[in-house]
Amino acid sequence: MIRKMVEIRYPGTEYRYHVYADGILFLDIASTNKTAVCPYCGYPSAKVHSYHTRKFADLPYNGHELSVNLRIRKFFCSNENCAHKTFAEQFSFIKPSEKKTTRLIEKIISVYDGASSRKATTALNAAGVRVCKATVCNLKSKYR
Numbered sequence: 001m002i003r004k005m006v007e008i009r010y011p012g013t014e015y016r017y018h019v020y021a022d023g024i025l026f027l028d029i030a031s032t033n034k035t036a037v038c039p040y041c042g043y044p045s046a047k048v049h050s051y052h053t054r055k056f057a058d059l060p061y062n063g064h065e066l067s068v069n070l071r072i073r074k075f076f077c078s079n080e081n082c083a084h085k086t087f088a089e090q091f092s093f094i095k096p097s098e099k100k101t102t103r104l105i106e107k108i109i110s111v112y113d114g115a116s117s118r119k120a121t122t123a124l125n126a127a128g129v130r131v132c133k134a135t136v137c138n139l140k141s142k143y144r
């Protein structure tokens, strides 16, 4: 079940393990990409510089708040004319420096669109999305 969810929600990654603690599902996944394209110049690279973990939140899974650890690679850019020596691989489901997936942000904003920030926060918390009022307001001003 969870492996299938990882396959659907996080293309380019694979399931490693998961644990439940305090009603939260902690999920560990890892990138399966052997190469990545430099976001600055568009050159592909297969030369790994280092490994990192990105932690982010996503829509709940089976009613559980979801916290994801994603192991990613940092690559050397293979283009010697590129201004960036290294870059982190990117994923379709989350923006580069974001702590929430794009679909989670869209969900938060869509709930907020029809309600006050207080009502939206209450509804989101009831649905397993842990956010505070300030986050809801910030996301809306950032993305709308």
Ligand SMILES: [Zn+2]
Pocket: 038, 039, 040, 041, 042, 043, 077, 078, 079, 082, 083, 084
């Ligand atoms: Zn580059």
